[in-house]
Amino acid sequence: MALIKKPVTGMKDVLPAEMQLRDYVIGVIKETYARYGFTSIDTPCVESLANLNSKQGGDNEKLIFKIMKRGEKLRLAEAKEENDLTDSGLRYDLTVPLVRFYANHANELPSPFKALQMGYVWRADRPQKGRYRQFMQCDIDILGEPSNLAEIELILATTSTLGKLGFKGFQIRINDRRILKDMAAYAGFSEESYDSVFITVDKMDKIGLEGVEAELIENGYSKESVDKYLGLFKGLEVNKGIEGLKFLAETLGDFLEADAKLNLEEIISSVDANKAAEFEIVFDPTLVRGMSYYTGTIFEIAMPQYGGSCGGGGRYDKMVGKFLGQETPACGFSIGFERIIMIMMDEGFKVPGVADKTAYLIEKGISGQMLSDILGQAQEARKNGEQILVVRMNKNKKFQKQALEEQGYNNFKEFYKNPLN
Amino acid sequence: MALIKKPVTGMKDVLPAEMQLRDYVIGVIKETYARYGFTSIDTPCVESLANLNSKQGGDNEKLIFKIMKRGEKLRLAEAKEENDLTDSGLRYDLTVPLVRFYANHANELPSPFKALQMGYVWRADRPQKGRYRQFMQCDIDILGEPSNLAEIELILATTSTLGKLGFKGFQIRINDRRILKDMAAYAGFSEESYDSVFITVDKMDKIGLEGVEAELIENGYSKESVDKYLGLFKGLEVNKGIEGLKFLAETLGDFLEADAKLNLEEIISSVDANKAAEFEIVFDPTLVRGMSYYTGTIFEIAMPQYGGSCGGGGRYDKMVGKFLGQETPACGFSIGFERIIMIMMDEGFKVPGVADKTAYLIEKGISGQMLSDILGQAQEARKNGEQILVVRMNKNKKFQKQALEEQGYNNFKEFYKNPLN
Numbered sequence: 001m002a003l004i005k006k007p008v009t010g011m012k013d014v015l016p017a018e019m020q021l022r023d024y025v026i027g028v029i030k031e032t033y034a035r036y037g038f039t040s041i042d043t044p045c046v047e048s049l050a051n052l053n054s055k056q057g058g059d060n061e062k063l064i065f066k067i068m069k070r071g072e073k074l075r076l077a078e079a080k081e082e083n084d085l086t087d088s089g090l091r092y093d094l095t096v097p098l099v100r101f102y103a104n105h106a107n108e109l110p111s112p113f114k115a116l117q118m119g120y121v122w123r124a125d126r127p128q129k130g131r132y133r134q135f136m137q138c139d140i141d142i143l144g145e146p147s148n149l150a151e152i153e154l155i156l157a158t159t160s161t162l163g164k165l166g167f168k169g170f171q172i173r174i175n176d177r178r179i180l181k182d183m184a185a186y187a188g189f190s191e192e193s194y195d196s197v198f199i200t201v202d203k204m205d206k207i208g209l210e211g212v213e214a215e216l217i218e219n220g221y222s223k224e225s226v227d228k229y230l231g232l233f234k235g236l237e238v239n240k241g242i243e244g245l246k247f248l249a250e251t252l253g254d255f256l257e258a259d260a261k262l263n264l265e266e267i268i269s270s271v272d273a274n275k276a277a278e279f280e281i282v283f284d285p286t287l288v289r290g291m292s293y294y295t296g297t298i299f300e301i302a303m304p305q306y307g308g309s310c311g312g313g314g315r316y317d318k319m320v321g322k323f324l325g326q327e328t329p330a331c332g333f334s335i336g337f338e339r340i341i342m343i344m345m346d347e348g349f350k351v352p353g354v355a356d357k358t359a360y361l362i363e364k365g366i367s368g369q370m371l372s373d374i375l376g377q378a379q380e381a382r383k384n385g386e387q388i389l390v391v392r393m394n395k396n397k398k399f400q401k402q403a404l405e406e407q408g409y410n411n412f413k414e415f416y417k418n419p420l421n
Numbered sequence: 422m423a424l425i426k427k428p429v430t431g432m433k434d435v436l437p438a439e440m441q442l443r444d445y446v447i448g449v450i451k452e453t454y455a456r457y458g459f460t461s462i463d464t465p466c467v468e469s470l471a472n473l474n475s476k477q478g479g480d481n482e483k484l485i486f487k488i489m490k491r492g493e494k495l496r497l498a499e500a501k502e503e504n505d506l507t508d509s510g511l512r513y514d515l516t517v518p519l520v521r522f523y524a525n526h527a528n529e530l531p532s533p534f535k536a537l538q539m540g541y542v543w544r545a546d547r548p549q550k551g552r553y554r555q556f557m558q559c560d561i562d563i564l565g566e567p568s569n570l571a572e573i574e575l576i577l578a579t580t581s582t583l584g585k586l587g588f589k590g591f592q593i594r595i596n597d598r599r600i601l602k603d604m605a606a607y608a609g610f611s612e613e614s615y616d617s618v619f620i621t622v623d624k625m626d627k628i629g630l631e632g633v634e635a636e637l638i639e640n641g642y643s644k645e646s647v648d649k650y651l652g653l654f655k656g657l658e659v660n661k662g663i664e665g666l667k668f669l670a671e672t673l674g675d676f677l678e679a680d681a682k683l684n685l686e687e688i689i690s691s692v693d694a695n696k697a698a699e700f701e702i703v704f705d706p707t708l709v710r711g712m713s714y715y716t717g718t719i720f721e722i723a724m725p726q727y728g729g730s731c732g733g734g735g736r737y738d739k740m741v742g743k744f745l746g747q748e749t750p751a752c753g754f755s756i757g758f759e760r761i762i763m764i765m766m767d768e769g770f771k772v773p774g775v776a777d778k779t780a781y782l783i784e785k786g787i788s789g790q791m792l793s794d795i796l797g798q799a800q801e802a803r804k805n806g807e808q809i810l811v812v813r814m815n816k817n818k819k820f821q822k823q824a825l826e827e828q829g830y831n832n833f834k835e836f837y838k839n840p841l842n
Contacts, residue, residue, distance in 0.1 A: 003744045004469045005525040008509050011465035013522050015529060019461040023451060030444060034775070035803040037810030039437035039828075040444055044555050045466065045541060046432060046486070048425045065467070066489045068507060070545050076506075079497065085506065086489060088429050101434050104426040108436060110828060112812060115437075120466060124491050134465050145813070147788060152796060153811060160803075270793035274800045323424045354455070367568065372691035375573060379695045382456040382581075389458030390574060391533060392566070407460075407531060 010125070010133030022136075022341060024351045026118060028164050029335070033140060036157040038114040043097035045120060046088050051096055056319060058291055060092040063123040065133075090122035094139040095319075095332070102143055103324040112144035118337070130342055141332035143320060148263050150331040151297050151315065152270045155281065158311070158333050162301070163277025165340070166349065170310070171302040173284035174267060177294050177314070178260035179248065183285065186255040187229035189221065195292065197221070197229075202288035209233060233285065241282045242268060248285070263297060293319045297331070306343050311335040354387045358411035359404045361393040366417055374415050431546070431554030443557075443762060445772045447539060449585050450756070454561060457578040459535040464518035466541060467509050472517055477740060479712055481513040484544040486554075511543035515560040516740075516753070523564055524745040533565035539758070551763055561734075562753035564741060569684050571752040572718050572736065573691045576702065579732070579754050583722070584698025586761070587770065591731070592723040594705035595688060598715050598735070599681035600669065604706065607676040608650035610642065616713070618642070618650075623709035630654060654706065662703045663689060669706070684718060714740045718752070727764050732756040775808040779832035780825045782814040787838055795836050 007013055014022065030040060046067060053061055066086040068074060079085050091097055094117045102113065118138045125133060140158065142150040155172055162170065180201070184194050200215045207215070209230060216226045232251065239247035245261050264283055271281045289298040289312055298314035313333035320328035358381065362374055378388040389409060394400040401412060428434055435443065451461060467488060474482055487507040489495060500506050512518055515538045523534065539559045546554060561579065563571040576593055583591065601622070605615050621636045628636070630651060637647045653672065660668035666682050685704055692702045710719040710733060719735035734754035741749035779802065783795055799809040810830060815821040822833060 003475060003521065003524065004471055005521060005744075007465050007521075007525075008467050008469055011467060013465070013525060014463035015526060016460035016462055019463055022463075023461055027448075035806075035808050037780075037808065037812075040440040041437055042435035042440055042443075044428050044432035044434070046429050046543075046555065048429055050425055054424060065491070067511075068487045068489055068503070070486070074503065076500065076503065082489065082495065082497065085497075090488075100424065100426060100428075103424065104428075104434060105436060110824060114810075122467075134467065147813075149783075149792060149811065149813070152792070156796065156800065266789050266792070269790075270796060273793050274797045276800055276804060323426075359458075362570075368687050369690075371570060371573070371687070372694050375577065375691060375695045379577065379697055383697060385456075387456050387458065389535075390570065391458075392568075392570070403531060 010127035032161040033116045038116045064089040136337045138335040138337040146329040154333045160276040168278035170279045172281040174299040175287040176260045188225040198288045204286040357387045357409045359409040360390045362415040431548035453582040454537045459537045485510040557758045559756040559758040567750040575754045581697040589699035591700045593702040595720040596708040597681045609646040619709045625707035778808045778830045780830040781811045783836040
């Protein structure tokens with residue numbers, strides 16, 4: 001039989017050690033968000049292509065694994081193009097399914113609706129180290145809360161979760177799409193050019209002020225606008241964090257929406273006052289976040305020591321309305337689950353577990369009543385919360401014990417057919 | 422925008438109340454099996470079609486959701502048949518992936534390998550009440566243990582899990598494929614006819630002795646063989662349980678493999694002596710279990726009060742060898758996760774949770790420092806393990822509180838902009 005032992009291209013098997021960590025992290029996430037009143041939901045891994053292609057997914061829409069129609073619906077001979085053969089696919093994120101879920105069940109759900117969704121998503125990306133075609137996403141959203149109570153609670157809950165997982169010294173970088181726009185307007189860019197300008201600003205981390213300047217000029221923007229724009233960022237390099245907001249207020253004048261400034265000030269000071277983990281929250285005027293659906297606050301978890309972002313999110317007040325036909329304010333956070341797992345694995349994180357893990361080594365040939373009596377002991381210990389593994393003794397007992405120690409067994413009991421052995 | 426609110430045909434959204442139960446059951450399963458030394462693993466939801474179609478899946482192979490090739494690999498114009506367009510699909514069970522996983526990683530895994538795998542599987546079945554095209558499977562397997570230590574531990578762990586979930590008064594029905602064959606041989610059926618005969622015997626529960634007799638005659642078997650065969654089952658109706666094994670030994674003589682009889686006797690007495698839940702384990706000579714890969718012991722969880730089986734499994738000593746090229750004894754149990762969830766929902770099972778669930782109702786317009794102070798109180802309570810939901814107060818406060826009570830909130834705190842209110 002020609003059997004393929006490897007998983008399909010770009011997807012991976014999860015071995016016990018990693019799975020134990022994944023289960024632990026999932027448990028901490030679920031427990032922590034529950035403390036904040038979030039409830040878990042689940043949606044099918046398969047979505048209709050009509051929804052997946054509704055322009056909310058950006059470039060991910062090009063990476064869909066499509067599922068073939070079946071039976072009579074599959075008309076191969078008549079098919080002219082791919083989409084004649086398929087009408088569903090694997091989800092590439094949890095946002096489209098969440099919004100569909102909310103549109104489908106709004107009447108049965110509390111308002112605001114605080115949802116936690118963890119599940120696999122699939123993207124036909126070119127496989128590369130640490131990047132898989134099937135990976136876990138972890139999204140936390142508040143639908144129906146217009147004020148920044150949503151942002152504050154999302155950030156407090158998420159950072160509290162990270163803290164419980166042992167992370168510290170990270171940053172929450174925060175900005176507001178409205179401030180990004182106000183700055184561009186002040187510099188004289190036209191509204192149609194904002195998206196293109198922001199794509200360049202988004203690279204500030206990598207290419208620096210000079211790189212951004214060069215790229216904007218190269219993209220054909222006037223020297224005057226670029227100078228004025230870059231002047232703001234130079235000023236913001238001196239006036240860091242919350243000082244930056246004051247600097248913008250003074251410099252931009254009426255161009256700066258007072259609401260947007262107040263929004264960030266309130267979020268930053270409330271998070272700072274009430275945080276339950278060691279991190280700092282900073283205003284970052286270069287933060288853009290790729291997806292076009294964001295309408296207000298945007299934020300990101302930055303862990304520079306681990307090479308970048310471990311999640312992010314923001315407010316997307318228009319998207320649910322497009323699906324539901326009724327405006328619904330929304331704000332969400334997506335935790336970079338796979339990245340966090342990778343970091344914890346690399347750091348050799350030890351999952352807290354049962355303290356007493358005992359292996360019973362029983363001689364080959366032990367059976368019947370004798371086996372039953374041994375299992376009785378094991379059952380008794382398990383009732384008391386111990387972890388008991390009952391295995392046959394190998395010829396090379398020393399080697400076997402070493403292997404079991406690597407699996408975390410710290411006690412051994414040996415059983416022989418003839419107890420005098 | 423034409424958005425589809427419903428999930429795709431035959432799949433379902435999971436609302437918070439059900440999700441809470443599912444998470445709870447998953448937690449109890451993972452914790453209980455860990456006590457028995459099982460470790461969790463995970464495999465991709467997508468498998469190569471070559472593996473899915475390797476004849477281990479029986480009729481499920483007809484129900485595969487196939488995934489279209491992408492990019493250059495998809496040659497629509499040249500495609501003559503379905504399989505020219507696809508080389509992978511969604512898994513229909515967890516057994517094929519487990520065996521592939523084991524073949525791929527045998528060198529990195531302990532022996533015996535005690536695996537727990539929970540995950541979604543997909544079957545393009547005709548949708549019907551309580552039966553979905555995406556559903557959770559929960560498989561527990563021991564690879565590499567030839568003796569009935571595997572069967573006994575699997576049954577003890579599984580029944581202990583069911584007990585912790587509140588199930589009692591159920592039955593574990595057990596049989597051995599070898600005894601089924603010995604009985605058929607004694608009656609004079611030819612070896613080629615066994616599978617067909619067992620399909621009829623499998624209906625004993627529904628059509629009774631007379632129905633089985635009629636169907637066997639109708640299928641062309643000799644009256645002599647049918648009479649002799651039915652005689653055995655009549656004798657077994659009088660000699661129930663372990664007595665049935667003695668009756669078979671006396672009646673079948675050399676036709677009955679002594680090993681098979683001893684195997685069941687040992688399992689039944691050891692499980693009886695060490696069980697950690699209220700159930701009975703009984704020898705059931707009519708138990709067949711559909712899949713052709715079983716080689717020895719077979720068993721099933723019977724809950725007649727809930728209309729049938731809630732899981733089952735058995736020994737399949739030949740299957741891993743076919744994939745790995747090296748014989749590996751194997752024994753597994755599959756828990757009917759979705760059925761168990763459905764029963765617990767129907768019975769109104771209350772998920773044990775946080776005792777103190779408090780909702781803070783805050784007046785609309787509370788923001789800034791005042792909001793921050795309230796969140797400070799919430800953070801303090803959460804640190805102490807309480808669940809705190811912070812929501813805006815609605816105009817109809819009474820209605821809002823009722824709704825929150827239904828979500829399990831039993832304490833309320835109200836906050837007003839003007840504290841004198």
